[in-house]
Amino acid sequence: MSQPDTAPPGGPAQGHPTGTEDPPPLHVASRLHAFNRYELKYLVPVDLAADLRDELAERMDRDLNSPVGGYGVWSLYYDSPELRFYWEKIEGLKFRRKLRIRHYGDPVGVTDDSPVCVEVKQRVNRVTQKRRITLPYGTARQLCDERRAVEHAPNERAFIHEVLDLVVRLNLRPTAMTGYQREALVGRASDTGLRVTFDRRVRGRDRDFHFGQANPENRFTVPPHMSVMEIKVNERTPHWITDLAARRNLSLIRVSKYVQSIETFGLAPRSVFHLDEAACPPPAIPLDTRLPAQVSPVKAGAQ
Numbered sequence: 592m593s594q595p596d597t598a599p600p601g602g603p604a605q606g607h608p609t610g611t612e613d614p615p616p617l618h619v620a621s622r623l624h625a626f627n628r629y630e631l632k633y634l635v636p637v638d639l640a641a642d643l644r645d646e647l648a649e650r651m652d653r654d655l656n657s658p659v660g661g662y663g664v665w666s667l668y669y670d671s672p673e674l675r676f677y678w679e680k681i682e683g684l685k686f687r688r689k690l691r692i693r694h695y696g697d698p699v700g701v702t703d704d705s706p707v708c709v710e711v712k713q714r715v716n717r718v719t720q721k722r723r724i725t726l727p728y729g730t731a732r733q734l735c736d737e738r739r740a741v742e743h744a745p746n747e748r749a750f751i752h753e754v755l756d757l758v759v760r761l762n763l764r765p766t767a768m769t770g771y772q773r774e775a776l777v778g779r780a781s782d783t784g785l786r787v788t789f790d791r792r793v794r795g796r797d798r799d800f801h802f803g804q805a806n807p808e809n810r811f812t813v814p815p816h817m818s819v820m821e822i823k824v825n826e827r828t829p830h831w832i833t834d835l836a837a838r839r840n841l842s843l844i845r846v847s848k849y850v851q852s853i854e855t856f857g858l859a860p861r862s863v864f865h866l867d868e869a870a871c872p873p874p875a876i877p878l879d880t881r882l883p884a885q886v887s888p889v890k891a892g893a894q
Contacts, residue, residue: 623747625722628784631822633841634866640789640818643839647776647787650831654775654786656695661774664790667692667800668849669735669758670766677853688713689849690757692731693723694802698770701802703729709754719823722750728802734758736765765800767852769793770809771819784825785832791818795852812851813866816873819846 635643656662669690670676679687693708694701701707709731710723724747726734733739734751738758743751757763771793778785793813813819820841822832846866854861 622725622744623722623750624724625720627718627720628786628823628825629717629828630719631828632844632846633820633822633836634813634844634846635818635820635841637791637816637818639839640791640820643820643835644774644776644789646835650779651776651782651785651787652779654777657773657775661772661789661791663694663696663698663770664773665694665698665768665770665802666848667768667802668766668852669763671761671763674766674853674859675761677850677859680847680850681859684714685716686714688757690735690754690763691849692728692735694728698802699805701728703727703732705802707731707802709734711750711753711757722753724750735763767795767797767849767856767858768800769795769812769848769852771848778829782829785829786823787832788821788823789818790821790848791815793819793848793851795848795855797852797856797858810855812848812855813846814873817866819848 668676669692676687676689680689689712691710691712693710694705695708705728706725707728708723708725710721713720724743726741730741734741734754735758738755740751740755771790774789776787777783792815793811794809795812796807796809799807822828822836851866853859854865
């Protein structure tokens with residue numbers, strides 16, 4: 592059974608590199624989390640996204656990790672020199688993986704002690720699976736960049752070894768960074784497995800990969816007047832959600848923020864899944880996004 596993806600991954604419990612010691616007491620929160628879900632994606636103008644958010648709010652609650660105006664999500668993606676993970680996505684392999692380090696909130700001022708998530712995201716047929724561990728940023732870089740084993744609790748051993756195997760065997764390296772502002776809603780009552788997110792100001796870069804980099808050169812990888820709406824469920828999508836999508840004439844789209852960054856910066860030829868400004872012309876009248884600015888930081892456990 593999957594765990595709720597809104598739960599914070601917990602504090603920095605002390606671990607052991609050997610994995611032979613007794614497991615931590617049950618009251619100590621684990622840094623390791625995993626969950627499975629189905630995802631549906633739509634590309635919608637930001638004004639429509641605001642209307643959809645308001646309509647969904649009648650049957651859903653704001654995620655406790657999502658302040659008014661949303662929160663920043665920044666991800667550093669690793670890939671092989673041949674862009675193995677990129678091509679697995681383009682070719683639509685039924686089993687594919689990617690490795691990333693993710694930071695929630697404003698990346699400016701991130702230090703080696705700031706919490707981040709090292710995450711393996713994989714697709715098995717139609718199911719999206721995530722496994723991640725929360726680590727200090729400096730420790731995450733030791734694991735992914737320096738390819739060094741880091742301290743871990745016994746229940747974290749398999750995941751740490753999987754990450755090390757990926758970065759060494761596939762010669763993974765930092766390849767692209769993405770960032771966006773996210774608002775999140777969660778289901779209530781019988782829809783507790785439901786989660787809907789709205790991602791706007793989707794940007795990326797192909798250099799300056801340190802999260803704390805001052806004045807990085809980001810570029811929009813999705814037209815700025817468009818928002819990516821994602822519906823995430825553990826099992827079945829509620830009928831009222833599919834009715835809403837049909838009533839609003841929403842069309843499913845295959846879009847990957849990582850793929851967008853790779854293609855926007857010319858690291859690979861553009862695929863049929865690339866979103867271009869020409870395909871999403873801005874409205875003649877500027878949109879009132881009605882989305883206030885971020886007002887507070889979020890925990891590393893946000894999704």
